[in-house]
Amino acid sequence: MTDVVRNALEIMGKGMLSIFIVIFILSLIVILLTKVTTTKNEPESEE
Amino acid sequence: MEFLISGIMAITWKQLVMYAVGALLIYLAIAKGFEPSLLLPMGLGAILVNIPLSGVINQTVDVLNTTTGTAETLTQHGIIQWLFETTIEASEALPILLFIGIGAMIDFGPLLSNPKMFLFGAAAQFGIFFTIVVAALLNFDLKDAASVGIIGAADGPTSILVSQQLKSSYVGPIAVAAYSYMALVPIVQPFAIKLVTTKKERLIRMEYNPKSVSRTTRLLFPIIVTFIAGLIAPQSVALVGFLMFGNLIRESGVLGSLSDTAQNVLPNLITLLLGITVSFSMKAEDFVKWQTLMIMGLGLVAFVMDSIGGVLFAKLLNLFLKKKINPMVGAAGISAFPMSARVIQKMGIKEDPTNHLLMHAISANVAGQIGSVVAGGVVINLVMQLLAK
Numbered sequence: 001m002t003d004v005v006r007n008a009l010e011i012m013g014k015g016m017l018s019i020f021i022v023i024f025i026l027s028l029i030v031i032l033l034t035k036v037t038t039t040k041n042e043p044e045s046e047e
Numbered sequence: 048m049e050f051l052i053s054g055i056m057a058i059t060w061k062q063l064v065m066y067a068v069g070a071l072l073i074y075l076a077i078a079k080g081f082e083p084s085l086l087l088p089m090g091l092g093a094i095l096v097n098i099p100l101s102g103v104i105n106q107t108v109d110v111l112n113t114t115t116g117t118a119e120t121l122t123q124h125g126i127i128q129w130l131f132e133t134t135i136e137a138s139e140a141l142p143i144l145l146f147i148g149i150g151a152m153i154d155f156g157p158l159l160s161n162p163k164m165f166l167f168g169a170a171a172q173f174g175i176f177f178t179i180v181v182a183a184l185l186n187f188d189l190k191d192a193a194s195v196g197i198i199g200a201a202d203g204p205t206s207i208l209v210s211q212q213l214k215s216s217y218v219g220p221i222a223v224a225a226y227s228y229m230a231l232v233p234i235v236q237p238f239a240i241k242l243v244t245t246k247k248e249r250l251i252r253m254e255y256n257p258k259s260v261s262r263t264t265r266l267l268f269p270i271i272v273t274f275i276a277g278l279i280a281p282q283s284v285a286l287v288g289f290l291m292f293g294n295l296i297r298e299s300g301v302l303g304s305l306s307d308t309a310q311n312v313l314p315n316l317i318t319l320l321l322g323i324t325v326s327f328s329m330k331a332e333d334f335v336k337w338q339t340l341m342i343m344g345l346g347l348v349a350f351v352m353d354s355i356g357g358v359l360f361a362k363l364l365n366l367f368l369k370k371k372i373n374p375m376v377g378a379a380g381i382s383a384f385p386m387s388a389r390v391i392q393k394m395g396i397k398e399d400p401t402n403h404l405l406m407h408a409i410s411a412n413v414a415g416q417i418g419s420v421v422a423g424g425v426v427i428n429l430v431m432q433l434l435a436k
Contacts, residue, residue, distance in 0.1 A: 018279055030268065
């Protein structure tokens with residue numbers, strides 16, 4: 001296996017992991033924000 | 048009379064090929080409606096830059112200085128080369144500025160009300176990395192392999208920006224491949240999805256019960272996304288930041304005319320110039336290579352594996368979920384918005400006319416916009432780190 005292929009596999013592993021970490025953190029933040037900022041009586045709520 | 052035919056006599060066979068490529072792109076744009084806003088200018092530009100001694104690219108001319116009697120070399124500056132060097136090579140300004148417009152056009156509401164769809168925006172970037180590995184196996188060097196792989200971001204500006212930042216030799220073919228396959232999503236995605244799903248899986252029903260999204264969430268979201276993405280992948284700050292800048296203008300509610308400009312005039316102006324500027328990288332000596340054909344093939348691999356990655360991730364999640372996800376929705380996690388969402392909706396209706404997957408697909412599709420720009424930044428970051436070793 002050449003160095004380039006080895007590096008490409010490393011990019012694959014780290015790249016997918018990084019994207020999933022960012023996306024996972026963002027989705028958790030959105031869930032938290034939605035819980036905190038949306039109440040039954042909040043007049044600004046919109047779908 | 049020789050001066051009249053010297054231009055024709057100077058045409059090389061590679062330039063003839065590029066005239067045919069340019070004509071094909073123009074045909075696809077006009078007759079078939081394939082991404083006309085980019086393919087038409089790229090097609091014409093491909094012809095312009097390949098006319099011998101074309102005035103749209105820099106030409107050096109040896110002239111005799113009649114005062115000193117010595118030969119001098121004069122450079123005549125060409126407009127397309129100047130546009131490329133200034134707006135893409137020096138600063139990547141054109142694709143980055145286009146992101147303001149894209150961000151202003153996006154409504155993150157469906158995604159914010161259904162946050163688990165975020166995950167498909169990550170899963171459907173798999174094709175990028177799979178293609179990087181395949182390109183490496185085909186003897187592309189790392190920066191070119193990464194640049195080819197980013198076609199799988201299914202986003203033209205991201206593809207141009209990443210390939211330019213990595214100083215790839217194949218910016219032209221990569222741009223052509225990215226925009227061509229984006230236009231071919233209605234053909235590529237159904238093929239890829241049917242490869243890895245059963246009819247029973249495609250019939251899974253999904254009800255749409257969105258949670259309400261507050262205005263505060265809509266306002267904080269673009270800021271938080273930029274911050275988080277930037278901390279993990281600093282190279283993505285330009286892409287993500289400008290995307291979210293456009294979105295914040297839209298959501299602020301106090302910048303009506305700026306939002307309107309960002310959604311309409313700005314992207315139109317930039318798109319007007321982007322295609323013809325990118326055509327600078329379609330000079331015959333750079334484009335007519337075996338590698339160009341390989342890049343076209345690898346671009347297809349990227350799009351197919353993006354769709355398969357999203358679908359397989361949905362099937363993986365279904366192992367743990369009581370309310371199953373229709374795996375086709377996973378394929379909508381690519382950045383080709385809104386075409387991919389429409390393709391999934393159409394496929395869902397075809398299997399079951401009462402199963403409307405559109406809003407779920409739109410959520411995943413919008414997540415793909417974020418996932419693709421993060422992927423672009425991550426790829427640049429990782430390649431630079433590896434090349435620096």
